Amino acid sequence: MSASEKILSLTVNGEPKRLLVKTHWMLSRVLREEIHHTGTKEACGEGACGACTVLMGEKAVLACMTLALEAEGKSVETIEGLMSAKNPHPIQEAWMEEFGAQCGFCSPGMIMSAKALLLRNPDPTLGEVREAMAGNICVCSNYEHIEAAVLSAARKMREDGAQNG
């Protein structure tokens, strides 16, 4: 192991991972090319579009601007961590029902930003949704449907919470 390689230990979608990474690799590269979770998209690669948004702890961060080694000991959640096609997460359900995706490229990042918002604020106003989602760009300009999907997901998750609680 040279000075430009280090062992990275982190948790991805609940699974502990330990891998050898180059010190200059970004988290997006490790997620996509080493762990093969390609749901996290890299579009601009300079922190300006939000397509690579993942959760680190409970916070939305940009995987393309985060050095992989900064995730040491952290818990990372990607779109793969939500749920499978047969058993979608309420945010994913809301995305389908409200037509949150057109081309769909921004959806994984959008959904992770939505999850970060709903974790800290289960009942956001439209203004709060707009502020929380302001770091994610949709080139199809599908914003009205995305706002509706986030608000609908919030309702679903509150109802689910009420049922389970």
Add this chain to the structure above:
Amino acid sequence: MKPFNYIQANSLVEAGAILAASSNGAIHSGGTDLMGCLRDRIWMDEVDVVVSLSGIAQLKYIRKEGDAIKIGAMTTLTEIATSSLVREGCLMLADAARATASPQLRNVGTLAGNICQENRCWYYRYSYRIGGIIECVRKGGKKCLAVGGDHRYHSIFGAVKKCVAVNPSDTAPALVAAGATIITTNREIPAVEFFTGENGKCSTVLEAGEIVREISVPFGGEGTKSAFKKVALRKSIDFAIVTSAASVLVDDGVVARASICLGGVAVTPHPSSEAAALLIGGPLSDERIAKAADAALAGAKPLKGNRYKVKMARAIIADTLAECS
């Protein structure tokens, strides 16, 4: 991106020692500016070691000590934007933090990093991936390409060492208007003296191995109101064209104290004590605000392609002051 060594420091002393021993080390606080600089390889000298401060939990705090809000170097912009203490004691700083970048970048980007960031001049930042590096005047070259080229977002208050790139930080003008102090590993620096265009690639007066430890912001007392405004092309994830921060203390209908600072208009944040002085001793009326705004821009020397910024800055100062009433 070129490979480099990466070390998580356990203390600022250790970080300083690693920097001192490196040939061209860089500090990683939130990393959001540093990663862009490294990825685009904008610097003439390659960074050999990245020293991360993210393992130093003691640098993450916002607390009140006497009449000051003390902010640890690793406090994120999200934490500052949402802090009830900062909102109460220095609203313009909280709003400046909130106006910066995007939620994801604010979640990792720190206040200390925000004031140490590199400028955004598109010649200076010209990426290796699209044919850079451009050896502009700020990197030791002979010529500023912006003066003869596209300088629509550049300085309207002249050049420093021929460079007209503006300081891009949104929080910088708020800290200058607040009379904040930047506390480093070596010394205490008034915010107004912290920024410079004299030191080549760096936009601060920090010396080699010197690291920001804390930012101390005076707590605005009873009657003090402050505001921050930003004009950018996009509402989110965009650098400012012009920002303005102002703080005003009105006592019995009369302005007793005022401070104003513009951002995005000069190589360093641009305070105007002349404009602030014009406000003192009378009411915060529209007429007196207009005079102060004119005074703040009186010394402007715009380039051919950015005269519009003078009008924009005048308007945004007036708006910011009006919000302080």
